[in-house]
Amino acid sequence: MTPEPTDRELAEPDLTDPATYRRTDYLALWRAVRRHRPIARLDSPRYGPFWSVTTHDLACQVLEDPVRFTSTRGMRLGADEAAVGAAAGRMLVVADGAEHARLRAAHAPWFRSNEVAAMRDALRRRLETELEPMVTGEPVEIVQRLASAVPTWVVGRMLGTDDADTARLAALVRTAFAEETDPAERTSRRAASAHVFGYFADLLESRRADPRADVVSALAHEPDPERRLTDEEILLSCDGLVNGGLGTSRHAVSGTLLAFARHPDQWLRLRRDASLLPSAVEEVLRWASPPMHLMRTATREVELGGARIGAGDRVVLWIPSCNRDESVFAEPDAFRIDRRPNRHLSLGAGPHYCVGASVGRMEVRVLLQVLLARVDRIELRAEPVRSASTFLHGLDRLEVVLLPIQRPDREVTV
């Protein structure tokens, strides 16, 4: 029998040190923590004390109870507290109750509109063109060439901004929301954030005067007074949508390629049976788990998994660990495209469940469809480099080879 890990072993390495996630054994570390201390109070050298939750059931209890676990104090560790305070109750992801419901009602219709279908067709055409020179059998670096590009095209389409502006915006947003490793970086983060808001203010003005089919125009010209947002709320919405749409989707795209490169049998299976596409999308999201953590703050004293959480205590949910909880997912480390049910938490749960979920799923689905039509095999060329981040879970570098399907009509005869 393996001895129980000591408290010291369970506390190390530091879960809040971004470098931890460059290690190859962090999933094994979580496995041990899930078994022995699914909820534990940690004191992080970076972020101070918080409760760390690693199991699916406890995470759901938190996410589904916004009365006892609020989002208004921020939904991630290390966020700029002043910025969170200014946005609380006026920005979807940091609002609760009636305020959250009002903001959500203003956003949700656009995500159900024909615009998302049009976005899907535009993404398919773009991916067909951009993937063509990558499916050659030569090594391709996926993170820069594809995974960062796809969400930028999608967010650009959502806002109605051109490629150059969207890429600049994406870079500013990355700086504004970068994990703070050094307080001296706060000034550059705030400057980037001011630029981003300045850009959104100009965008809003132009869409007020000249509405188009994008989400900013939809919010600016909302006919229902009950759903109409203030200008400031619209600017915060733009910020939330860009933030929500960029980072996580990037890791979903690179995660798609990595999952099938590591599991060629599953690629073959999907090629043979396209009816597995919907469950394959869900399994990619579970296996890749783009969010690293979500956070809530207790509004009162609460009992959770046998622990007494104090009012004002922060509770951090480690999503890749919850998505590999063996009490919910059989053989959780296996990547199985027919996994059903698949109650992963990659898109959250409860009232804050990802409002852009239809778009996030669409990105993975269209990518797979375009790859299926062209790619015979996806092979890893080098060990991928994981991102050093405690907020997002994914890759900084992924080098693969996309081997084209040999079609008889394309074969050269001698």
Ligand code: HEM
């Ligand atoms: C595969 C890609 C995506 C993943 C994995 C993902 C993940 C998540 C998660 C876990 C949450 C819950 C946050 C919380 O509970 O505090 C969330 C919320 C949100 N997401 Fe996404 N997301 C994705 C794509 C998108 C896209 C494309 C957009 C924008 C078009 C978007 C916009 C948002 C917004 C605005 C919220 C806040 C919703 C609310 O608080 O009610 N996400 N997302």
